[in-house]
Amino acid sequence: MLAGALVRDELPFWPFGLATHADSCEARGQAMSSPQLPSTPYKLPPWVASVVRPGDIIASERERVRVAIQLAREHVERGTGGPFGAVVCERESGAVVSVGVNLVVQTRMSSAHAEQVAWTLAQRALETYDLGGAGLPRMALYTSSQMCVSCWGGLFWTGLSRVVSATTGDDVERIVGFDEGPIPEDWAARLEGRGIEVERELLRDEACAVLRRYVELGGEVYNSGKR
Numbered sequence: 234m235l236a237g238a239l240v241r242d243e244l245p246f247w248p249f250g251l252a253t254h255a256d257s258c259e260a261r262g263q264a265m266s267s268p269q270l271p272s273t274p275y276k277l278p279p280w281v282a283s284v285v286r287p288g289d290i291i292a293s294e295r296e297r298v299r300v301a302i303q304l305a306r307e308h309v310e311r312g313t314g315g316p317f318g319a320v321v322c323e324r325e326s327g328a329v330v331s332v333g334v335n336l337v338v339q340t341r342m343s344s345a346h347a348e349q350v351a352w353t354l355a356q357r358a359l360e361t362y363d364l365g366g367a368g369l370p371r372m373a374l375y376t377s378s379q380m381c382v383s384c385w386g387g388l389f390w391t392g393l394s395r396v397v398s399a400t401t402g403d404d405v406e407r408i409v410g411f412d413e414g415p416i417p418e419d420w421a422a423r424l425e426g427r428g429i430e431v432e433r434e435l436l437r438d439e440a441c442a443v444l445r446r447y448v449e450l451g452g453e454v455y456n457s458g459k460r
């Protein structure tokens with residue numbers, strides 16, 4: 234059981250209706266019983282369920298990135314957080330394992346970037362720190378923007394084997410003014426060197442439009458160390 238792990242109603246951070254997914258998991262022959270998960274400080278906004286749910290199948294990588302962008306867009310339009318979204322999927326089946334949106338302001342945690350929220354929820358749901366562990370299908374991260382230095386660094390330890398992003402880091406800094414940190418020029422090559430595939434600038438314009446909308450709506454630029 235993988236994506237199905239997230240459908241359980243005891244998950245405090247996944248405030249979704251569950252019957253549909255219980256049904257779909259049953260149809261896929263997945264077991265529904267599993268131990269209770271510990272709590273997490275991450276709590277996704279309830280509207281997320283209207284965009285994507287665990288167990289959904291998203292066939293193409295382009296559409297997986299589009300869902301990440303859609304999460305970012307809804308997050309901005311609804312005023313629930315920063316302009317970033319991410320999705321963790323099983324690479325081959327396209328099954329959604331978990332999702333994330335930026336929760337820095339809501340949680341008061343500088344690490345609560347959409348990417349880190351998404352992979353943390355996947356790890357908690359599957360009860361493993363290694364999403365690349367034995368017996369698991371390969372998983373990938375789809376994100377509305379290129380990772381900042383914090384997410385880039387963290388990705389090495391997740392077990393994810395591929396990352397696909399929409400905007401560049403420069404887009405994020407130039408359009409919104411977020412500090413993406415001192416990410417090295419060869420950040421992608423360094424991931425590839427550790428067996429993590431990278432694809433960039435898929436649906437970049439769509440994701441940049443979300444960044445511009447965040448600015449237009451006066452979204453908070455939550456950089457640290459600004460006095």
Ligand SMILES: [Zn+2]
Nearest residue numbers: 346381383384
């Ligand atoms: Zn980040």
